[in-house]
Amino acid sequence: xxxxxxxxxxxxxxxxxxxxxxxxxxxxxxxxxxxxxxxxxxxxxxxxxxxxxxxxxxxxxxxxxxxxxxxxxxxxxxxxxxxxxxxxxxxxxxxxxxxxxxxxxxxxxxxxxxxxxxxxxxxxxxxxxxxxxxxxxxxxxxxxxxxxxxxxxxxxxxxxxxxxxxxxxxxxxxxxxxxxxxxxxxxxxxxxxxxxxxxxxxxxxxxxxxxxxxxxxxxxxxxxxxxxxxxxxxxxxxxxxxxxxxxxxxxxxxxxxxxxxxxxxxxxxxxxxxxxxxxxxxxxxxxxxxxxxxxxxxxxxxxxxxxxxxxxxxxxxxxxxxxxxxxxxxxxxxxxxxxxxxxxxxxxxxxxxxxxxxxxxxxxxxxxxxxxxxxxxxxxxxxxxxxxxxxxxxxxxxxxxxxxxxxxxxxxxxxxxxxxxxxxxxxxxxxxxxxxxxxxxxxxxxxxxxxxxxxxxxxxxxxxxxxxxxxxxxxxxxxxxxxxxxxxxxxxxxxxxxxxxxxxxxxxxxxxxxxxxxxxxxxxxxxxxxxxxxxxxxxxxxxxxxxxxxxxxxxxxxxxxxxxxxxxxxxxxxxxxx
Ligand SMILES: CC(=O)N[C@H]1[C@@H](OP(=O)(O)OP(=O)(O)OC[C@H]2O[C@@H](n3ccc(=O)[nH]c3=O)[C@H](O)[C@@H]2O)O[C@H](CO)[C@@H](O)[C@@H]1O[C@H](C)C(=O)N[C@@H](C)C(=O)N[C@H](CCC(=O)O)C(=O)O
Ligand SMILES: Nc1ncnc2c1ncn2[C@@H]1O[C@H](COP(=O)(O)OP(=O)(O)OP(=O)(O)O)[C@@H](O)[C@H]1O
Numbered sequence: 001x002x003x004x005x006x007x008x009x010x011x012x013x014x015x016x017x018x019x020x021x022x023x024x025x026x027x028x029x030x031x032x033x034x035x036x037x038x039x040x041x042x043x044x045x046x047x048x049x050x051x052x053x054x055x056x057x058x059x060x061x062x063x064x065x066x067x068x069x070x071x072x073x074x075x076x077x078x079x080x081x082x083x084x085x086x087x088x089x090x091x092x093x094x095x096x097x098x099x100x101x102x103x104x105x106x107x108x109x110x111x112x113x114x115x116x117x118x119x120x121x122x123x124x125x126x127x128x129x130x131x132x133x134x135x136x137x138x139x140x141x142x143x144x145x146x147x148x149x150x151x152x153x154x155x156x157x158x159x160x161x162x163x164x165x166x167x168x169x170x171x172x173x174x175x176x177x178x179x180x181x182x183x184x185x186x187x188x189x190x191x192x193x194x195x196x197x198x199x200x201x202x203x204x205x206x207x208x209x210x211x212x213x214x215x216x217x218x219x220x221x222x223x224x225x226x227x228x229x230x231x232x233x234x235x236x237x238x239x240x241x242x243x244x245x246x247x248x249x250x251x252x253x254x255x256x257x258x259x260x261x262x263x264x265x266x267x268x269x270x271x272x273x274x275x276x277x278x279x280x281x282x283x284x285x286x287x288x289x290x291x292x293x294x295x296x297x298x299x300x301x302x303x304x305x306x307x308x309x310x311x312x313x314x315x316x317x318x319x320x321x322x323x324x325x326x327x328x329x330x331x332x333x334x335x336x337x338x339x340x341x342x343x344x345x346x347x348x349x350x351x352x353x354x355x356x357x358x359x360x361x362x363x364x365x366x367x368x369x370x371x372x373x374x375x376x377x378x379x380x381x382x383x384x385x386x387x388x389x390x391x392x393x394x395x396x397x398x399x400x401x402x403x404x405x406x407x408x409x410x411x412x413x414x415x416x417x418x419x420x421x422x423x424x425x426x427x428x429x430x431x432x433x434x435x436x437x438x439x440x441x442x443x444x445x446x447x448x449x450x451x452x453x454x455x456x457x458x459x460x461x462x463x464x465x466x467x468x469x470x471x472x473x474x475x476x477x478x479x480x481x482x483x484x485x486x487x488x489x490x491x492x493x494x495x496x497x498x499x500x501x502x503x504x505x506x507x508x509x510x511x512x513x514x515x516x517x518x519x520x521x522x523x524x525x526x527x528x529x530x531x532x533x534x535x536x537x538x539x540x541x542x543x544x545x546x547x548x549x550x551x552x553x554x555x556x557x558x559x560x561x562x563x564x565x566x567x568x569x570x571x572x573x574x575x576x577x578x
Contacts (some may be wrong), residue, residue: 024129038079052077086341124193128229134200142215147236167210177202187254241438291323306330343370416545423574427533433545443482453536454482463494471506478507487525488568496520
């Protein structure tokens with residue numbers, strides 16, 4: 001009740017004169033001679049959502065072009081239309097004239113036409129202005145990285161609230177702007193600009209002090225400009241591996257797009273009392289590239305590292321540390337069946353800066369006082385996720401690390417990530433969301449280590465997305481698993497079997513001895529994996545996690561991996577125990 005009242009109030013407040021929006025965005029210009037200054041009631045990028053008073057932004061897309069729907073938007077009462085000057089469809093209209101199938105008999109409700117260099121960029125600028133720049137009234141923290149974003153958002157949000165700092169969040173899994181947590185039904189991790197600023201405005205109206213925003217490379221890319229007009233107080237970078245190259249075009253572009261998060265940190269220069277904070281994984285080879293971008297904003301640079309793998313730290317890490325102001329390290333670490341234990345060491349810059357050379361990173365860390373931390377969530381990578389949160393809370397909000405350690409001991413896991421299913425079956429069954437080569441390299445060794453019998457992996461790869469990662473996923477899985485059941489993830493308009501064969505090829509060519517089954521239907525694949533599993537085996541189901549649908553050529557079909565897996569177990573006669 002409380003929240004819907006607040007939302008109603010917010011909507012009423014949110015009407016703006018077109019002239020105010022034009023003043024906020026200097027890349028938009030009126031393209032007609034009228035002096036009309038309508039009141040704009042909503043900013044819309046899809047004609048199907050237009051209502052009376054909407055300002056419709058025509059956006060060229062991958063499947064169609066929003067400029068084709070201008071007439072529809074006008075029919076539905078759009079008060080203003082923003083079109084892109086360099087749009088192909090618009091250029092063709094100018095060159096060839098209006099096509100015969102373009103509706104001409106609509107009753108125009110005195111719309112105003114506005115030309116923009118980029119309608120997406122204009123949409124972002126207007127969205128921030130329309131909601132009166134909510135980010136300026138909140139402490140905004142962005143999380144980016146190929147893997148670990150949603151988990152880090154969830155942990156940081158829990159920690160902030162447990163430490164008495166009211167915070168909202170937006171992530172792939174869910175969002176919270178008031179007291180209620182809602183599932184994210186958008187199928188977008190970072191929503192479009194009008195939704196981002198609306199959600200932040202809701203948080204502000206609901207008395208939140210901080211906002212944690214999952215900031216994907218898509219959202220940070222100038223191609224979508226979803227986050228272009230968001231300024232951040234703090235930013236965390238988890239890691240980067242092969243993903244989404246079909247969208248970004250190349251790895252350097254992907255890295256650069258992610259780094260936009262650090263380029264969008266509030267500039268600390270004029271007001272050193274309000275220093276923005278950049279938290280960056282020192283184990284990542286791109287640490288220095290990102291740290292340099294953060295330094296341009298005069299941000300405080302926090303490195304974090306955990307001794308997860310036998311060969312840590314990477315060779316360049318000690319040298320890269322010179323770019324950091326402080327280091328948060330977890331060493332040693334201990335993986336438990338139901339969580340992790342580690343020693344937190346906060347190393348001040350004075351320990352390495354200006355000191356005689358020669359001290360290794362390990363020595364620096366070992367010489368620093370340790371604070372024991374317990375994390376009741378399995379998966380060694382969650383140590384990294386919590387370390388990032390710890391650095392951010394300590395350096396941006398000055399929370400004592402002892403208090404953070406206390407709150408971390410009460411953290412709860414995230415839907416669809418490392419969820420064990422207990423139905424009395426003789427084998428272990430786990431649902432997890434790993435779906436990138438990076439996360440595969442993290443989770444497979446963990447599964448292998450804890451599996452007494454055969455490791456059976458059920459997974460697929462996304463259709464119409466990064467095709468190059470498919471054989472890599474196959475090869476990594478083949479290295480660790482005994483049996484692969486390769487299946488649908490979200491084939492979209494691609495043929496399921498084409499995707500599955502791409503993955504199988506990688507598994508076969510890796511040279512590892514592995515049994516491969518190709519079963520497109522995911523329910524049948526899970527069921528087949530369970531029927532193959534015996535005493536001591538482990539079945540892992542990867543890549544769907546929390547997702548509420550499978551997208552195929554036939555459209556979106558409802559899906560809940562955990563429920564489907566539980567159904568399959570029940571059909572085998574096992575009954576739920578936890
Ligand atoms: C690849 C990508 O970013 N796609 C986004 C893009 O879609 P598109 O280019 O296919 O759009 P389109 O269908 O060609 O339509 C063009 C324009 O016409 C409009 N339109 C279309 C039909 C109509 O009847 N009327 C109308 O006005 C559309 O709303 C759109 O504005 O523009 C749409 C509207 O702005 C987005 O919803 C859509 O995100 C889709 C849902 C998507 O799947 N995005 C994924 C790839 C994504 O962004 N993922 C990242 C997470 C990645 C990670 O896991 O790390 C994310 O941040 O969510
Ligand atoms: N720090 C990490 N490093 C590597 N793998 C991780 C890390 N954290 C989580 N994972 C693995 O990646 C999977 C996805 O985690 P999470 O949802 O937090 O990532 P994400 O970046 O939000 O992914 P997406 O953007 O696709 O939603 C988890 O199920 C786990 O297997």
